Amino acid sequence: MxxxxxxxxxxxxxxxxxxxxxxxxxxxxxxxxxxxxxxxxxxxxxxxxxxxxxxxxxxxxxxxxxxxxxxxxxxxxxxxxxxxxxxxxxxxxxxxxxxxxxxxxxxxxGGPRYGIAGVRGLLGAGERALTSTALKPLGLDTATLAGYCADFARGGIDLIKDDHGLCDQASSPFRERLHACQRTVDEANAATGRASLYLPNVTAPRGELEARLDAAQEAGCKAVLICPFLTGLDALIWARERYDLALMAHPAFAGSVAGAEHGLDPALLLGEITRLFGADMVVYTNAEGRFPTYDQPLCERINDRLRRPLDGIRPALPTPGGGVDAARAGYWLERYGRDTVLLIGGSLYAQGDLTAAAQRLQAVVEGH
CATH class of the missing domain: 3.30.70.150 (RuBisCO large subunit, N-terminal domain)
Structure with missing residues (x-):
């Protein structure tokens, strides 16, 4: 036995x-x-x-x-x-x-390739909390998205990711966007001395997934976004083993198997299983945002499972999003701690000047 x-x-x-x-x-x-x-x-x-x-x-x-x-x-x-x-x-x-x-x-x-310490090392971020934002909305052209990318990087945002709805649409083809956004982040980093990262969304059917991961690594990306509940969770393990890239996992479609009376507890699914399959950062929908089924106790249980000791497994970074308000960044850091990535989008765009909005957010996070 x-x-x-x-x-x-x-x-x-x-x-x-x-x-x-x-x-x-x-x-x-x-x-x-x-x-x-x-x-x-x-x-x-x-x-x-x-x-x-x-x-x-x-x-x-x-x-x-x-x-x-x-x-x-x-x-x-x-x-x-x-x-x-x-x-x-x-x-x-x-x-x-x-x-x-x-x-x-x-x-x-096997768990994450990088984990919390490894992602911090890529960013040169020390022990502080991290920031992230998304390029959106779907339908914008590449030049506009790359401009947003440059604005956020100049403002100091750590992780600038494609929105999970961006793939290879005619409005902004994947490879065109990949090279334009990576180039603008490299230029901004050279000017600011920071180490912001651009994360292209590589989610795709398996053959194209491989091609997009190849392209991302060749373009100089150090991290990517993937939706493992669309590609299959084992795609995380495959990508971790084959590519030297940090993996941010997005929860699209995860809600279909995470119910109140049937399915998987979201804390187990997003906090532990996704981590074990290789995610370095796991996005989930934060409390008080636009997904009301996720309350603060659930979010804290997700955080705990992402970080808690598991023999030989690196901890992963909780990445709460889905309506986190930049004005309340300090509030969430008080509750979730420094081993957190705050994923903030709409409330940055609403301020108009993206670089200034990013700088204000970054000042809160770095001063916390």
Whole structure:
């Protein structure tokens, strides 16, 4: 018997649904995928997760802990996800909330290439909090976007990323935008003595993803933006292993698997799984922004999972966005601490003079 991977679920039972039957169903569906009477005894012992706990909660749900034999994952990241939440994703009332990782699976996943210290090193930023913004809106031409990029870099913004909606549209083709924006950031850095980074959005189907990552590295980029819930989470591992680039992960599409009663706890998905698959920075929607389902306690749980010790795994940078107001930068830094990237867009654009707005934000962050 291999070492056990302990996985915690919340079960919500419909009227008449038996929690023990539901728990056994999860264990079988995520492993042998047959009724227990059809499984040879030795196979059952080797592959079917053991129910370690099934307890009622005050809210009417049930707390379920399964001990998976880690060997059934094949130590493959894609099969790991399949074992954790494969067929049961097609059922209802099952929520994955916690995983006690084994050393072998932590080694198989690997975590960030750079982590917090590595990203700080790329920027020469010391121990302070970091800033980020996005080039938007979709539909602008390359010259305008590159101009915004130059304005933000002159103002000192650390990480200037493509908006996740920018790809290879006719209004601003990927390679044209890549070279124009990287050039303007290089010129601004030469003038200011800073080390701002431009992050092109490389999200694309796998063949084009490779071509865009190649182009980004050849252009001199040191970091990129990727939407791993569109490309597949394993694209993070692949990019981490093949390219010397820091990876900022965007949560587009993640909400489709992160529900209140079914799916994955967002803190586990964005804070821990995305980190383990290789993200150096993870964007999430901040409390009090335009995504009201993310409250401050949830955001703090995401932060904790991104930073907390995991054997041999570098911590990653929380990157709260989605409506963070520049005027409240100090407030969020007080709550989230210096190992944070504040991703601020709309409230900088609203000030008109982008360089001056960036300088004001940077002064708050660097003086905090």
């Amino acid at each position: 291999s070492e056990a991977l302990r996985v915690t679920y919340e079960l919500t039972c419909r009227p008449g649904e038996d929690p023990e039957d539901k728990a056994r169903g999860v264990a079988l569906e995520q492993s042998a995928e047959l009724p227990s009477r059809c499984i040879p005894a030795h196979v059952y012992d080797e592959v079917v997760p053991r129910i370690e706990a099934l307890e009622p909660r005050e809210d009417g749900r049930y707390h379920l802990v399964l001990a998976f034999p880690e060997a059934i994952t094949g130590y493959e990241p894609t099969q790991l996800l399949n074992n954790l939440f494969g067929n049961i994703s097609l059922k209802s009332g099952i929520r994955l909330t916690d995983i006690q990782w084994t050393p072998a699976l932590l080694r198989a996943l």
